Amino acid sequence: MNEQAIKDLLYKLADDQLILGHRNSEWTGFGPILEEDIAFSSMAQDKIGHSLAFYTLLQELGEADPDTVAFTRNANQFHNSQLVELPNGEYDFSLIRHFLFDNAEIIRFEMLSQSSYEPIAKVATKLKGEVKYHVLHANTWIKNLGSSTEEAILRLQSSLNEALPYALGMFEPSKYEQELIDSGVYAGEEAVKAEWLKRIQAVIEKTELKLPDLESIAPRYGGRYGNHTEHLQPLLDEMAEVFKIDPTAEW
């Protein structure tokens, strides 16, 4: 088994969770209604817990400890997709991003629970149950708001159009794609994307929203190998602000 390939996979999983977890936490105290404030805060806590589970597997493969990995790298060392680093924007954008991301994430976890690499399979088996709540939450709100008022539909449609190139960027192939597929570690991005498309279509069809032709959209690749938007570094600076005051402090 190629350890580099597995690390590559673990980093992108963990970094997506950490960065989106941080973005979700920015809704704490600002949610449009109390329940949504709590929902995004809870999902933040889950996602940061999920990133910890994957960073712990990386540590077992010889990488630095989770706090060091999370708090001391610069933007060009992060493997998250650009989708998760974009600012929250208004609630409609956060909701659309959450819908597009978590519907992909649950498929990754379902597939990884069958992974030939046992440590990943165990973690994924656990996490897919938790992320189910995130998917239920996203799908319920998209169905409700996507067929409600004209303003809600217009806002969601415009956020959907804006987020899609970045969402497709989630499926940027890994340098080790074929190797991971051949060794049964991971079913690969194309497989995840095909299933994702089916699932998001099934929800969108129940609303007034329209899914644009994805073939005509150029995916925003680059995030998996350190190429990020200008939004990531300020997020990292803020996230690590307290940690960097005293990196040796016991918490």
Add this chain to the structure above:
Amino acid sequence: MNLTKEHILTLLEEVKDPEIPVLSLVDLGVITGVDISEENHVTVNMTPTFAGCPAMDYMKKDVERTLEKYGISKYTVNMSFDKPWDSNKLSERGRQHLKEFGLAPPPKYDLILDLDILEHVRCPYCDSEDTTLRTPFGPTLCRSMHYCNNCRQMFEQFKPL
């Protein structure tokens, strides 16, 4: 003295979930194994309820403190996903304690979660099934929030997972 697995599990009955102080870790189902070596080294294996649950570290330390309190000096407490937790692992006694505490216990289910399971929860106060899911996210990761249309009270459920 030769330690036994049963003895250790009895000691661990003392360790409670810090956020639900009526529920022992054994009844919660997070103690996944106890091994005692020939040299009386005690290994306790644990698994988190939710990966992001901030109480898990506390629970692990509490297990260590309890072992020491009873004079067990050679021990290892591991936290892993080897035997992942799900809500069916809550014991019958644990479910009863949750209900008495005012938290609806999670339904036993086939581990295929859908909205139907979340929406039909029995009120822990009046036992009515006429309840409404308000939000699947509550004050802690393991709780959802519901409203009872019969006794007109908000209540929380320990989420099925």
